[in-house]
Amino acid sequence: MGKRTVIPFGPQHPILPEPVHLDLVIEDEKVIEAVPSIGFIHRGLEKLAEVREYPELVYVIERICGICSFGHGLGYVTAVEGLMGVEVPERADYLRTMWHELSRIHSHMLWLGLTADALGFESLFMHTWKVRERILNMFDLTTGGRVIHSVCKVGGVRRDVEEEMLDRIVSEVRETRKETRKLTDVFLRDTSVKSRLCGVGILSKEDAEELCAVGPVARASGVYQDMRLNGMCKYGELGFEPVIGEGGDCYARCKVRISELNQSFDIVEKTASVMPDGPVEVQVRGPLQAGEFMMRLEQPRGEALYYVRGNGTRYLERMRVRTPTNMNLPSMVRMLQGCDLADVPVIILTIDPCISCTER
Amino acid sequence: MSNTSKSPWLIHYDGSSCNGCDIEVLACLTPLYDIERFGIINTGNPKHADIFLVTGSVNEKNAPVIRQIYEGMLEPKAVIAVGVCAASGGVFRRCYNVVGGIDRVIPVDVYVPGCAARPEAIIDGVVKGLEILEKKRDTVRASKNKISEVS
Numbered sequence: 129m130g131k132r133t134v135i136p137f138g139p140q141h142p143i144l145p146e147p148v149h150l151d152l153v154i155e156d157e158k159v160i161e162a163v164p165s166i167g168f169i170h171r172g173l174e175k176l177a178e179v180r181e182y183p184e185l186v187y188v189i190e191r192i193c194g195i196c197s198f199g200h201g202l203g204y205v206t207a208v209e210g211l212m213g214v215e216v217p218e219r220a221d222y223l224r225t226m227w228h229e230l231s232r233i234h235s236h237m238l239w240l241g242l243t244a245d246a247l248g249f250e251s252l253f254m255h256t257w258k259v260r261e262r263i264l265n266m267f268d269l270t271t272g273g274r275v276i277h278s279v280c281k282v283g284g285v286r287r288d289v290e291e292e293m294l295d296r297i298v299s300e301v302r303e304t305r306k307e308t309r310k311l312t313d314v315f316l317r318d319t320s321v322k323s324r325l326c327g328v329g330i331l332s333k334e335d336a337e338e339l340c341a342v343g344p345v346a347r348a349s350g351v352y353q354d355m356r357l358n359g360m361c362k363y364g365e366l367g368f369e370p371v372i373g374e375g376g377d378c379y380a381r382c383k384v385r386i387s388e389l390n391q392s393f394d395i396v397e398k399t400a401s402v403m404p405d406g407p408v409e410v411q412v413r414g415p416l417q418a419g420e421f422m423m424r425l426e427q428p429r430g431e432a433l434y435y436v437r438g439n440g441t442r443y444l445e446r447m448r449v450r451t452p453t454n455m456n457l458p459s460m461v462r463m464l465q466g467c468d469l470a471d472v473p474v475i476i477l478t479i480d481p482c483i484s485c486t487e488r
Numbered sequence: 489m490s491n492t493s494k495s496p497w498l499i500h501y502d503g504s505s506c507n508g509c510d511i512e513v514l515a516c517l518t519p520l521y522d523i524e525r526f527g528i529i530n531t532g533n534p535k536h537a538d539i540f541l542v543t544g545s546v547n548e549k550n551a552p553v554i555r556q557i558y559e560g561m562l563e564p565k566a567v568i569a570v571g572v573c574a575a576s577g578g579v580f581r582r583c584y585n586v587v588g589g590i591d592r593v594i595p596v597d598v599y600v601p602g603c604a605a606r607p608e609a610i611i612d613g614v615v616k617g618l619e620i621l622e623k624k625r626d627t628v629r630a631s632k633n634k635i636s637e638v639s
Contacts (some may be wrong), residue, residue, distance in 0.1 A: 168547075172583045172585040184570035194506045
């Protein structure tokens with residue numbers, strides 16, 4: 129029975145690019161309790177809905193988070209379209225699906241890199257990020273931005289993607305897949321990586337359900353849950369089936385994300401092959417209708433919820449986002465209980481925390 | 489790059505940024521942009537750092553953290569504000585929990601524009617920061633010499 133000590137973790141910590149603070153109560157080397165405190169990045173941008181007109185607000189919403197910016201833009205415009213009863217053209221919907229999956233690829237690769245860095249495997253981090261640049265390049269060429277795209281708008285998308293560009297995306301995705309395979313082999317087979325991930329930070333299926341885990345964290349614990357099954361975008365037409373893992377440890381979460389990466393490559397290729405012709409936007413004019421609308425969307429990190437309430441003006445009365453990391457924090461605290469102090473950074477990373485989403 | 493005699497290390501802190509600039513800062517460190525060719529390494533310790541790279545704007549809660557990191561760094565040091573949020577608050581300027589740019593708390597040497605700032609722009613900013621760092625180093629050296637002359 130050792131003495132209890134409290135070790136502060138963060139807000140400025142080399143392992144996380146974002147500020148989150150944890151008070152780790154430890155006994156010898158074991159973590160007894162982890163108390164997270166957040167609020168370093170709170171901006172209060174939901175309130176901006178009152179001063180920005182609804183077509184303008186999409187730029188603010190995209191900047192909730194720079195990693196899942198496309199997902200946030202998509203969620204917001206879909207919610208407003210639902211409120212106003214706007215039907216989006218087929219092609220725009222397929223383009224959104226494609227970009228959304230590309231952003232999942234970039235987000236998961238970013239996560240793989242950061243995890244490698246947390247393991248102390250710096251060359252793997254560098255290689256993963258090198259491969260990821262291909263996807264960012266595709267975003268740059270098709271939307272005009274590397275991380276903030278501003279391509280979704282109420283009523284469709286702002287830019288069309290030409291046939292040649294689609295072919296190029298497909299060939300780039302094939303190349304990326306080839307390069308990723310070499311890297312993922314290291315993540316899944318390398319002994320030193322496995323020794324850091326296997327059996328660490330276990331979250332049982334019961335705990336995942338009880339603590340309302342979402343996204344890859346829930347799926348790695350064996351929970352069958354993916355919002356892409358709910359009929360958002362064109363996933364229904366593309367024959368989508370979620371990746372479910374087992375075990376609920378860090379290795380399982382890594383494996384689920386790697387399988388999702390491969391699945392996203394498939395979906396991008398498929399969308400490019402079935403992309404219908406036609407317009408990419410419809411005109412949406414006038415004030416918002418009075419009423420409310422809520423939609424759920426599967427982001428790279430899990431389920432995000434968007435709620436909008438209109439009151440007949442051009443300003444939303446209330447805009448609310450619930451983000452995946454917010455839902456995964458209780459699971460993270462559960463995973464940290466009883467772990468070694470040295471494993472804390474890895475466990476925190478495996479929920480793929482996005483603090484700027486959480487605090488907005 | 490003849491104007492740098494040392495390899496400056498940088499420390500990065502995310503104010504209340506959206507992550508956009510942060511992942512671009514990380515992208516600078518990775519093979520495509522490879523800021524390490526200037527001898528620059530990302531460190532987590534303020535005492536080891538010469539350049540303070542801040543993204544995002546200032547709010548009540550992170551202002552003391554930014555100040556603490558800045559004060560922890562040894563002279564000479566350069567501060568680079570990356571992105572429009574760090575310059576003025578940017579798109580979040582009218583949010584209730586945003587005080588403004590980084591210069592409300594600590595002196596800033598270089599402002600890097602962009603939302604999100606592109607890696608090329610960040611590298612350009614850092615290189616400008618290196619020049620400033622070099623000048624500051626000369627000033628520190630000159631004042632040290634003067635002190636030793638007097639004593």
